[in-house]
Amino acid sequence: MTDHLEAPDASETAAVATDLRVVVARLRRRMRETGDAGDFTPSQSAVLARLDSGGPATVTSLAKAEGVRPQSMGSTVASLQEAGYITGMPHPTDGRQTLLTLTDRFRGELHAHRAAKEDWLFRTIRSALTPEEQRELATGVALLKRIAAA
Template sequence: MDDDQTHKDDPEAGRALTIAAELRVVVSRLIRRLREQADVGDLTSSQKSVLLHLEREGPATVTMLARAQNMRPQSMGAIVSTLEVAGLVDGAPDPGDGRQTILSLTAACREMITAGRAARQDWLFRAIQTNLDQREEEQLADAIELLKRLAAS
């Protein structure tokens, strides 16, 4: 029996499928709106991914970044080079292997990331205050707990 038939025969499964589809669409829209709130310039998604990796995981070599992003070191080298020219990452010799360079975020990049997060949070704060009443804010808080559980599963 295919999944569509299973969902027709099981109303609870059909409802969960509908909720999953609607949640995916709504979350995608919310993410898009949040991204609109903090312009990070002309960075590509690969460049943003590298910056966020360095912020989250700390300093890394080009090889480590390439491995983390599932790409060739040569391709990662081009991305890193662009980020260095833009003043977003700095390199320092690896104390354990002088042939390697350890890359880290610059202070300017950290400020850019912080400002972007603040802009997104401010937009979301204003949207909640403007569009939701107290009861709806409480419902949203409850929904956040459910979303945390889904994200952790």
């Protein structure tokens, strides 16, 4: 005998989707309040995150990864360079291109801000949730990773 749980109906799934959207937005706001690295536009944040995780990149590769025109990405990159968050160096094999990277100063700031956010999350999880709820949250995070990768 096998236990089979019935899949939720469409209205239940829609309600979960709505709740998830609202909760993620609220959590993002709380994270911005904690250890905020600056007032960045979503495009700027995406470029900074991509350069931090993926290493040096060209304007063209950043534009392609973000699904925008190179001209738009050039504008985003220029503002980040002017502010001292990223710097450019000649591409080693293509002299027509520039490789962009985070400045050392900003990389340190970015990592410190991330650490502050993770510390807030750690303390909040430990104080607000029971051990069993913490285990449930870990399972939920694994499911959210699957949704994000889909």
